Amino acid sequence: MADVLVIGAGPAGLAAAAAAREAGGEVTLLDSSDVLGGQYWRHLPDSRPAERERLLHHGWDTFTALRRRLESDPHVRIVTSAQVWAIERDTGVPAVVHVLVGPPDAGGRQRLALRPDAVVFATGAHDRTLPFPGWDLPGVFTGGAAQALAKGERIAVGRRVLVAGAGPFLLPVAASLTQTGATVVGVLEANRLSTLVKGWAPRPWQLASTHAKARELAGYVANHVRHAIPYRTGRAVVAAHGTDRVTSVTTAAVDAAWTPIAGTERTVEVDAVCVSHGFTPRLELAIAAGCALTPDRFVMTGPDQQTNVVGLYAAGEITGIGGVDLAMAEGSIAGWAAAGGPPDDKAVRDGRRRRAAYRAFAARLEAAHGIRPGWTGWLDSHTIVCRCEEVSFGRLCGAADATSTTSLRSLKLSSRAALGICQGRMCGRSVEEILAGRVAGGRLRDEVVADQRPIAVPIRLGDLAARRDPEPPTASPSQSPTPNETE
Amino acid sequence: MSAYLRSAAEDPIRRRDGEPVAISVDGERLTGVQGQSIAGIILATGRLDWRVTSAGSRPRGVFCGIGVCFDCLVTVNDEPDVRACLRRAVHGDVVVQQHDPLPTPVEGSIDG
Structure with missing residues (x-):
């Protein structure tokens, strides 16, 4: 049985986990939150129950049914409060996934290193x-x-x-x-x-x-x-x-x-x-694992949601902004394939049909609502562009004008834009657009840099140096020992 | 006029809030309910900012609300750089506003 690791428990990840089980896989589902559902089904914690919570959601019954199914399945190991902070490439496995388990940003969290047979990236997107x-x-x-x-x-x-x-x-x-x-x-x-x-x-x-x-x-x-x-x-x-x-x-x-x-x-x-x-896909883990991107900078996937790296799959907003229905369709295809399900099985046919329909929808979304370049017209020279380092539009333009380089990396270093604690998540793409419009030729040389974050989240040096803990985490609802755990 | 917590009594979703949670924020005792984030408890009082930026000494609070922007960082029980929007409050947490000023250049150095 294939060990399938699903990163992210939003609509795409939940669908992937369920489909991987249907195909007979052994599933580990990780999410950085302490509840399932992702941003789309973000909800109140168990300590604040609400009879009519479904009023706040679309597809609430779909979510609760999926959650129930996954939580009661002994072959699904759900690890919440699990922050993936790095991914390494290694021989023999598609990826080594490093995880910290515990309260957000706390020191002394439990460390895990997972070596699954297949990974489904379902890391979603955040506002731009x-x-x-x-x-x-x-x-x-x-x-x-x-x-x-x-x-x-x-x-x-x-x-x-x-x-x-x-x-x-x-x-x-x-x-x-x-x-x-x-x-x-x-x-x-x-x-x-x-x-x-x-x-x-x-x-x-x-x-x-x-x-x-x-x-x-x-x-x-x-x-x-x-x-x-x-x-x-x-x-x-x-x-x-x-x-x-x-x-x-x-x-x-x-x-x-x-x-x-x-x-x-x-x-x-x-x-x-x-x-x-709009939205920016959360690409850093997929990039760290070696996944190639499309020209419009989403994870490139094939008919089975596979990436260019054998054993790695991607689903949901990281493959294109298309909403919950597309995310779930992609998730079900990815999970099935990741667990070794036969590609022509009727179990995935419905997913493929839904994916085709909602991709057409996604294309319209971009055509109708996409960002247009005139927005820089509302900036003035004092407008903060990089919130962390408080780099103004004027300073950013000044850095570009002072040199003939077209390297994003070099311009980030000289202006300090996108070098703060959010690692350029908030301003990275805006910084790129501004600089691209400013440098000779209107193009930056190394434009993928803003999405590359080898250390995906800040990690305390103490934790980095700490002894690796061989025990699996204890905070998850369902547990089964996973053989491929090395830390 | 500002941020607030919708009272359970008025909430159309018929919510029942659990145990109260008391935390200290910059020496002030704030009460929320179990399961709220530190940011949620502070916002419910109408306060919008609890960090001072390094370069411009400007106020910041929640911006993205989902742990991406790092604007809402606080020190919790002496541990700095905790995202207040993600961390659920634990009874007795001592939360302190964070301000990490930039290092002052030494006189005579190239920057000074």
Whole structure:
């Protein structure tokens, strides 16, 4: 029986774990959180039960059924609070996966090194928020933060909140806020209506098999109408104001390229603003394991969700931003294949059909809501671009102008942008875009650098130096000894 | 006007909150419920920031809420660099705002 390691217990990872079991694999499922579900099914802990928690979620019954099934299966070992901090390549196995198990960022966590026969990467994505003046003020949040706090804690980030950026994700963010009792004063989509229509409208028959998506969207729209939330297209938050917290924002109309249009500014009083312009895949583990990327920088996969490295598979948002249904379809194909399931089996046919349908949906998503280059037009020279190192737009441009190099690595070192503790997760892609537009030839030489993080999360030196612990962790709901554990 | 915790009584999802959890944040005693993150307990009081940045001495709190941005770092029980949005509060936790100023250049050095 193949030992299949699934990294990430969101929709893709859960589907992968279930499919790997169906194909007869022995499964280890890791997640850095202490609960399953990922960001999509982020929910309250067991200590805060809610009778009607499903009101906050789409596909809640799908999730709870999957969770029940995996938790009760003696051949599935679930390790939560498990942070993968490094991946090594070694002979004889597709990867050696180094894990710390214990409370987030605590010293003295238990160390594991897993040597599975196959790995499914299902690490998901996080919000991409473009910089704007004042985005470093407390009270400015990503859309994901508003959602996580609302669904995972029942905290509203403010009482009077503006939601802005790009993409259909803005709608569930607004829904989460209203369900937590906040007033959403508006949702601003930067793309213009004509762009949205162009992205979504061609070949509508391709969408015929994506009912689930339509239902999900209809739910958000109904919430919008019920709460009379204005939805405006072609408008963006171009600045946030306040001394030590946000008190107002400036919005402006933007053209099709997202360049702000002078004279259209308006001030809106808010106590919080949630801004997301899309998602960035969490690629560092897949990159460390040797997986190749596509030109638009997702993990490259084949028909069985296999990567270019034998034994390594990828599913969900790291292969392209496509939402929960695509993630689950890919997960089921990846898990099945990773466990050695025959590729032509009818068990995976349904997954393949769903994957094809929702990929068409994902392509439209990008065409309609993708980031356009004019956003740099709302930056001024003092705007912080790198939040960690507090590198301004002016300083970043100055670093590029002072040298003839086109190396991202070199420009990061001279400007300090993207070198802080978040390891460039927040600003990396924005820094690249700004620099690429600034250097000779309009292209950086080593553009993949921003996603490479050999040490995937900060780890305490004491833990790095500590004796390796041979015992398996004790904090997981189901346990079975795994032979391929070397630490 | 600010961040708040939706009260269990008003919550349409019919939630039951468990045991109270008391932590100290910069010497102030804050009470939340079991299962809340440290960030959640602080945000519920309406406070939005608890870190001071190194270069600009600017206030920061939660930004991404899912452990990616590292803006919400706090010192917990003398251990620095703990992401407050990820760490669930444990009764008796002593949380202190984090400010790691940049090193001061030595006089006469090239930077000084």
